[in-house]
Amino acid sequence: MVEINEIESYGKGAYDITHFVKKYIDKNKIENGLIIISALDQLCALTMIEYEPNLINDLGKLLENMPINNDYVKLSLFHRTLIIPLYNNDLFLGSFQQVVLIDLNKEKGIRKIAIEKVDL
Amino acid sequence: MRKTIQKDFFIITYGPTKLFDITPKILNICKNVKKGFINIFSKGSTGALLILPRENQVIEQIEKELWNLIPVYGWKHPGNAYAHLRSSLISTSLNILVENGKLIIPENNGVFFLENQFTNARRRHIMITIIEKN
Numbered sequence: 001m002v003e004i005n006e007i008e009s010y011g012k013g014a015y016d017i018t019h020f021v022k023k024y025i026d027k028n029k030i031e032n033g034l035i036i037i038s039a040l041d042q043l044c045a046l047t048m049i050e051y052e053p054n055l056i057n058d059l060g061k062l063l064e065n066m067p068i069n070n071d072y073v074k075l076s077l078f079h080r081t082l083i084i085p086l087y088n089n090d091l092f093l094g095s096f097q098q099v100v101l102i103d104l105n106k107e108k109g110i111r112k113i114a115i116e117k118v119d120l
Numbered sequence: 121m122r123k124t125i126q127k128d129f130f131i132i133t134y135g136p137t138k139l140f141d142i143t144p145k146i147l148n149i150c151k152n153v154k155k156g157f158i159n160i161f162s163k164g165s166t167g168a169l170l171i172l173p174r175e176n177q178v179i180e181q182i183e184k185e186l187w188n189l190i191p192v193y194g195w196k197h198p199g200n201a202y203a204h205l206r207s208s209l210i211s212t213s214l215n216i217l218v219e220n221g222k223l224i225i226p227e228n229n230g231v232f233f234l235e236n237q238f239t240n241a242r243r244r245h246i247m248i249t250i251i252e253k254n
Binding site: 049052062087118119120 | 124126159190207208211213215247
């Protein structure tokens with residue numbers, strides 16, 4: 001069953017949502033398979049990046065400096081849905097690889113993500 | 121009914137901006153898949169996966185052009201911000217349909233791992249998850 005998670009956003013920025021996904025894995029006791037994560041806000045996308053303040057700042061600069069002004073077009077270069085393997089009870093991610101929600105909404109508010117599993 | 125299988129492999133890379141054809145390894149893993157879907161995932165935040173033509177000249181040209189995708193300098197993150205940003209944009213996760221052991225991608229194309237790091241003999245871990253109709 002698809003689980004909907006709510007993320008408290010302070011507005012335009014990037015938010016580490018890895019813990020939401022790990023909580024879902026723990027709760028559902030899944031060992032191996034795939035985890036599917038979808039951003040459910042029209043001005044949000046998903047990516048995987050090291051969640052380090054300088055790098056997140058760089059990601060913001062990359063988006064800011066794109067030769068387009070339209071936020072929908074900027075977000076279209078990223079994914080709305082991510083598929084990540086689950087291996088031995090954990091996400092198959094590198095030590096410096098986190099799941100990050102990119103939010104281009106100016107206002108703060110609740111953003112929703114959907115998480116689903118395909119287990120072995 | 122469906123069957124889900126996971127198989128992994130390692131490749132040794134060098135870089136930056138070098139593309140490695142991993143199609144033979146993927147085909148070997150998928151050779152017995154009749155009809156299904158695979159997720160290919162490379163662990164780590166500085167690599168990337170792409171579907172590209174398997175032609176040396178085209179690959180060499182793409183390696184040159186990739187330098188222009190994200191500037192190497194001008195970032196706050198020390199050293200390899202460009203590599204992280206390329207990886208974040210291109211992605212380390214790829215989904216492909218498989219039928220009778222063949223990848224359903226454009227003809228003469230293959231799956232490539234992009235090494236973005238300044239590195240020599242780096243070990244990269246790649247996971248293939250197969251979802252097959254039973």
